[in-house]
Amino acid sequence: MFAEFALHERLLKVLAELGFATPTPVQAAAIPLAMAGRDLRVTAQTGSGKTAAFLLPLLHYLIEHPDHRAGTRAVILLPTRELARQTQKTIEQLATYTFIKSELITGGEDFKVQAARMRRNPDILVGTPGRLLEHQDAGHLVLDDLVALVLDEADRMLDMGFKDDVLRLAQHCNANRQTLLFSATPGGEALTQVAAAVLRDPQELMLNSVRDAHERIQHQVITADDIGHKEALLRWLLDNEQYDKAIVFTNTREQADRLGGVLRTHLRKVFVLHGEKDQRLRKLALDRLRSGEIKVLVATDVAARGLDIDGLDLVINFEVPRSGDEYLHRVGRTGRLGNTGLAITLVAAHEWNLKASIERYLRQSFEQRLIEAHPGHYRGPKKLKASGKAAGSKKKKLKKAEAKKNETKRAGVKTAKGTSKPKAPKRAAAAPDTRDGYATPRKKPARPLD
Template sequence: MFSQFALHERLLKAVAELNFVEPTPVQVAAIPAALQGHDLRVTAQTGSGKTAAFVLPMLNRLMGDPKPRLSIRAVILLPTRELAQQTLKEVERFSQFTFIKSGLITGGEDFKVQAAMLRRVDILIGTPGRLIEHANAGNLLLDEVEVLVLDEADRMLDMGFAEDVQRLAEACSGPHQTLLFSATSGGSGLREMVNKVLKEPVHLQLNSVSDLNEGTRQQIITADHNYHKERLVEWLLANETYQKAIIFTNTRVQADRLYGKLVAKDVKAFVLHGEKDQKDRKLAIDRLRQGAVKVLVATDVAARGLDVDGLDLVINFDMPRSGDEYVHRIGRTGRAGGEGLAISLICHNDWNLMSSIERYLKQRFERRNIKDVKGIYQGPKNLKASGKAAGTKKKKIDPKTGKKVAKKAAAKTPVKAKRNTINKPKSDGPQLVSQDGLAPLKRRTPAAD
């Protein structure tokens, strides 16, 4: 029960109003430590309830020490507009019985309107790039920030926001608490950020990558080429049982092409990527959440952090470029203990990447064939069903030494130049040869002239 936490009664009232009953493991681990004022470094899978794990302690701190609002008191940094909008809604739901005001700063909105809003909020939620623009314009003052939250920190680094995040963290110059959340352990870049922005943090490892999305089946289907992948997508959408689906591509061009193919087949779909303006992106997400469309075709940047009820099918049209990115993609389904299905379409140039992701996750994806749309490519020829090398010829054994004998390379027989042998004239007299050296020219005779 949430009543076990030392939260303000107005926050507990909001929790009860929202029908939150049992806290998730990440909430049980993170909320008490955050309420004690510790900096936190939390690794928890997508869909585990980590938003409430930092929003509730943050709101509790702002309520417990009421001050006249003179400046921004808390900042939440996120990698994408969609995730920022989603987080704003969560903050507003949990703070509905308080006087705490929150605001959103992302790209695609009027800059002057945002600048005016900065003077009227307690909690600022935004993306690093846009916040840096306001900082450069002198609109953003963070010296009185009491709580700084870095959500999806690993993804912010992947998107190239490391310097922006570091600069914003340094701008929070007063005493403050920092809460850093990520779905993966990240690499050296994330460790460097942890060392720079956190002070004596409590590390909470709620999962390892091999434990992620236990309720999600992970499959691969081999394909011959992109056209074959498109046919597979059409078959899956027509034959799989699902409420809502998202199809990931690595490029905007492929997303638009696939979207056009699906619409031509009368599939109710929307496309979402970085070139779409803010209104179109919001419309796509709203339509999916409302059930007006069942399928969303998206790139990683646009689809990051989407939380849609009933999203139980993820298709990787293109294999993601890293294990962490794969974790975030399949994290769109199987959320909050639900079940989901993640299918990756694998061409010959995807196999090595897929295998490296299997090793990273310490898992083996289920192999699947669709007879109706079966292709020729079934994986590398030198792999058995067990995954071990096969198809190689047995090496000969020397009966005297018992050692394997390396196969000797066959001696190459020199090939004579064709021009010296073809159309060799019978006459022993001098010959005239054409410029290409392939046929003799007839001698000109006085009679021929």
């Protein structure tokens, strides 16, 4: 129960109204440590409740230690505008019965308007690293009074190239702040370097591995011959699967735009979401999906991180994601908070090895499915590479066949490719006649005269 954490009564009241009674594992592990002032490095699956795990301790501290003369007291960094907007919305919900104010600072909005909002000294700034650095360089961002810095989806921020921006912002922050670093994967060397630079004696929490299979998500694979076959399969799935809302993922912006146009020609109401879309259109797409006005969103991986949409129960990978982590972040949009979901990946011949590497990374095999209405011809590799004794035996057979082939060629025997005909052996010279004791050649009998 959240009441066991000794959270402020105003937070407990709003949690009760929102229907949150039992904390998730990551919340149960992180909230007490964060309330005690510890720096944290937390690794937990997408959809496990990480946002509330850092917001509740932060809001509790700001309620318990008000300082109306101070400037901004907390900064929350996120990799994408969508995730930042969602976090801002969560703050507004949890701070309903408090006087805590927060502002959203991301790209795609008027710079001067944002600067004016920052001059009001909001308690919390929620933003992306690039835009916050622009305000820092312009002298609008003062972080001397900061008590908390939160890096959410830190692994994704580094994947997107924000490492230097994050480190620069951290250098401008109050050195005595508390820092909370949350990520969905353990990350690589870059994340370890950032953690070492921004955290002080951190408590590390690894609640679950990103490779753990999501128990509430069914994973399926459908093989496809080509792009046209994939489009036919996609239309069939969207027409026949039972779902409230669906996201179709592509690897590139160009493919997302093209696929959105293909679906619209079949009288299907869809929106497309990727990094080059205008901010107004991106917000409109998500708002309409959340409201149920549209059921299908075509998106790139910009939407794979942090989006929490009620009723999203179908994810279709039109293209196989480039890594196991990206696969998990995509399918993690469904099967959240106790709900079930279905993840379907369309796999062409050139994507089979990538699909197989994802299965190895996740240590599980996906269910292979056939759509009878659009069966296609491709079913995966015909022969798998032999291993162990079978491979050794196969090599011996190949060597023996090669030796036999070479021997046949030397003998001049006609092969399948065609070689010269065998040459007739030379006749031996006639043996000398020795009947008279001398080695004289035998003469043919004379031909009688006519």
